[in-house]
Amino acid sequence: xxxxxxxxxxxxxxxxxxxxxxxxxxxxxRNNLDKAASPYLLQHADNPVWWQEWSPETLAWAEExxxxxxxxxxxxxxxxxxxxxxxxFSNPEAAAALNAAFIAIKIDRQERPDIDHWAMDFMTRNxxxxxxxxxxxxxxxxAPFAAATxxxxxxxxxxxxxVAYLDRVLEFYGQHGDTIPAHELGWSGKPEPVPTLxxxxxxxxxxxxxxxxLHLDTYGAALDITWGGFGEGQKFPPHSSLLFLLxxxxxxxxxxxxxxxxxxxxxxxxxxxxxxHDHLQGGFFRYCTDSAWTIPHFEKMLYDQAQLxxxxxxxxxxxxxxxxxxxxxxxxxxxxxxxLEDGLFISGLDADTDHHEGATYLWSLAQIKExxxxxxxxxxxxxxxxxxxxxxxxxxxxILKKHRHDKSNGDRELLLAARKRRTQxxxxxxxxxxxxxxxGIALVQAWRLLGDRQALEDAKLLFDRILAxxxxxxxxxxxxxxxxFNNTHYLEDAAAMLLFAGFLHEEDRGRGAILExxxxxxxxxxxxxxxLAARNADFFEIPATGFDSPxxxxxxxxxxxxxxADLVLSGTYRPCAPGSALRNDFQSWAWLHAQGILPVxxxxxVLPWSALPLGAVQHQADVASICRLGSCQALDx
Numbered sequence: 325x326x327x328x329x330x331x332x333x334x335x336x337x338x339x340x341x342x343x344x345x346x347x348x349x350x351x352x353x354r355n356n357l358d359k360a361a362s363p364y365l366l367q368h369a370d371n372p373v374w375w376q377e378w379s380p381e382t383l384a385w386a387e388e389x390x391x392x393x394x395x396x397x398x399x400x401x402x403x404x405x406x407x408x409x410x411x412x413f414s415n416p417e418a419a420a421a422l423n424a425a426f427i428a429i430k431i432d433r434q435e436r437p438d439i440d441h442w443a444m445d446f447m448t449r450n451x452x453x454x455x456x457x458x459x460x461x462x463x464x465x466x467a468p469f470a471a472a473t474x475x476x477x478x479x480x481x482x483x484x485x486x487v488a489y490l491d492r493v494l495e496f497y498g499q500h501g502d503t504i505p506a507h508e509l510g511w512s513g514k515p516e517p518v519p520t521l522x523x524x525x526x527x528x529x530x531x532x533x534x535x536x537x538l539h540l541d542t543y544g545a546a547l548d549i550t551w552g553g554f555g556e557g558q559k560f561p562p563h564s565s566l567l568f569l570l571x572x573x574x575x576x577x578x579x580x581x582x583x584x585x586x587x588x589x590x591x592x593x594x595x596x597x598x599x600x601h602d603h604l605q606g607g608f609f610r611y612c613t614d615s616a617w618t619i620p621h622f623e624k625m626l627y628d629q630a631q632l633x634x635x636x637x638x639x640x641x642x643x644x645x646x647x648x649x650x651x652x653x654x655x656x657x658x659x660x661x662x663x664l665e666d667g668l669f670i671s672g673l674d675a676d677t678d679h680h681e682g683a684t685y686l687w688s689l690a691q692i693k694e695x696x697x698x699x700x701x702x703x704x705x706x707x708x709x710x711x712x713x714x715x716x717x718x719x720x721x722x723i724l725k726k727h728r729h730d731k732s733n734g735d736r737e738l739l740l741a742a743r744k745r746r747t748q749x750x751x752x753x754x755x756x757x758x759x760x761x762x763x764g765i766a767l768v769q770a771w772r773l774l775g776d777r778q779a780l781e782d783a784k785l786l787f788d789r790i791l792a793x794x795x796x797x798x799x800x801x802x803x804x805x806x807x808x809f810n811n812t813h814y815l816e817d818a819a820a821m822l823l824f825a826g827f828l829h830e831e832d833r834g835r836g837a838i839l840e841x842x843x844x845x846x847x848x849x850x851x852x853x854x855x856l857a858a859r860n861a862d863f864f865e866i867p868a869t870g871f872d873s874p875x876x877x878x879x880x881x882x883x884x885x886x887x888x889a890d891l892v893l894s895g896t897y898r899p900c901a902p903g904s905a906l907r908n909d910f911q912s913w914a915w916l917h918a919q920g921i922l923p924v925x926x927x928x929x930v931l932p933w934s935a936l937p938l939g940a941v942q943h944q945a946d947v948a949s950i951c952r953l954g955s956c957q958a959l960d961x
Contacts (some may be wrong), residue, residue: 333593351504355373357371359377361814372423375430382429393461396460397443403623405800411476421487431829432609432754434752441869453472459472463504469508530953543588544587546906552617564913581643599715603736605654605743607655608624608655610630624662627762633770637649671753683747687739703735710722755959757801764923773938800821816875817847823885825856842885888941900915925942926950927949
């Protein structure tokens with residue numbers, strides 16, 4: 325069945341409820357986002373555009389009206405989403421043109437990643453690139469035929485103005501509306517069969533494995549030798565690649581660890597010393613707009629904090645780096661001070677403050693001198709790259725000097741205290757299940773690798789709170805805002821929670837029942853064609869992608885969660901195929917477990933982590949032993 329047929333059936337399936345015939349158009353001739361349970365949608369509630377939420381009623385009205393649909397996707401902390409909202413969607417002329425000829429639907433990509441993925445896939449396949457805001461025009465039956473990201477209100481940079489763009493869309497729709505083809509998401513196919521037994525390592529070094537060798541060659545070819553990271557241009561933290569390589573380093577011999585350090589050490593250093601890092605409070609921004617990690621896009625996202633906390637705790641222990649441990653503790657501080665609300669973590673902090681990007685974080689030399697005095701300014705000159713002209717719109721975003729003088733913690737705290745008195749970025753208070761689960765895993769790692777006992781207690785409470793709020797009738801709700809729930813269902817959330825439950829089960833052996841429930845839930849997303857990313861009644865089934873950026877893909881998370889669930893419950897090795905380097909490295913992270921590269925310790929009781937090798941996995945067993953690289957031996961306790 326074609327995608328249009330599926331989506332069309334979705335549109336038409338609500339006709340029996342009585343929505344289609346004789347619907348009251350007045351209910352749609354207004355902006356209905358004031359009823360939304362999404363911070364992003366609520367940001368658009370005052371627009372003169374007649375925005376609707378994605379709902380059975382809206383979809384049925386689109387078919388009855390015969391108007392094309394504008395599907396506009398964004399998220400609460402998106403800078404260019406704010407720009408378009410202020411310039412275009414708040415403009416009366418633009419709103420009038422849109423209201424007259426289109427049904428306008430707003431989507432929060434964090435609430436509805438299935439719809440976002442479908443729309444973005446259309447955009448990237450047909451235009452070569454995408455981004456947010458994402459504006460897709462489609463027929464009432466759901467066939468997309470045009471897409472754009474930011475569209476200015478007036479012609480600029482070779483782009484038409486918004487109203488002129490709408491005219492072009494309507495002209496195309498009038499000429500071709502009856503013949504517009506469907507957009508169907510492709511399946512990646514069934515995974516190749518993999519051996520059920522671990523390979524016979526027989527004394528071979530881990531890095532000599534051909535799969536691992538291919539990964540290392542791929543990373544080496546893509547590495548920016550000067551600035552770190554992979555590729556050129558703007559730089560995002562390569563979370564999954566770093567996690568795979570750090571986990572690999574845990575299983576490698578000293579020479580192998582040195583080789584991996586030479587591959588990613590510069591990346592870790594550049595990220596923590598450059599503009600990606602918040603040097604006052606701790607934590608990281610989403611990405612940098614240049615290859616040298618200088619100026620970030622100033623939003624902060626929960627999933628970045630979670631994965632970078634995990635990364636720097638691992639790196640601190642693998643290479644005995646106190647500065648990495650310090651960076652990890654800064655991420656913990658950021659999480660506790662800026663993201664934690666009522667025992668759960670919110671999604672993010674806006675890039676803008678009062679419509680100015682990064683305003684909360686920037687400094688003039690005069691402001692710094694007034695706070696810390698001449699001597700403090702001199703100390704900070706020795707520590708940071710700061711100047712009269714600044715590095716961002718005449719102001720200074722703090723970037724650490726690699727060969728800095730003694731740290732000026734007192735001066736930093738003075739600056740941070742002053743920064744906290746400023747107007748703060750708007751928060752995206754959406755509570756997303758899977759992102760909270762990733763944060764919980766990172767907290768467990770902070771306990772195991774940094775010895776932060778409070779982080780473990782926080783993780784246990786977090787898990788219980790997620791279940792209490794989002795787990796109902798054997799299903800996990802995607803998100804909530806206050807008491808309102810987005811009760812849609814995604815593999816990403818189920819898999820992340822299963823992985824989180826597995827980490828906690830190693831600590832007290834008390835999560836067996838919920839592990840089995842979550843394992844069943846994750847497995848329910850598997851069909852003959854492969855993994856389903858989403859399964860929601862108001863949209864067609866979405867196949868899971870294997871691309872890990874910036875989050876592990878739902879397919880990679882599922883494979884990893886199932887592999888570790890088998891290990892922590894029974895010490896058995898579940899088959900798992902490796903991923904492709906730089907595409908699905910989190911699945912390769914799972915593959916390292918399935919290959920027996922990491923130590924797996926069994927004992928009647930929970931063993932202290934200090935008594936086990938780094939990166940060990942624990943399970944209950946009658947006799948204490950530890951297994952690695954296909955061989956097991958008794959464990960001295």
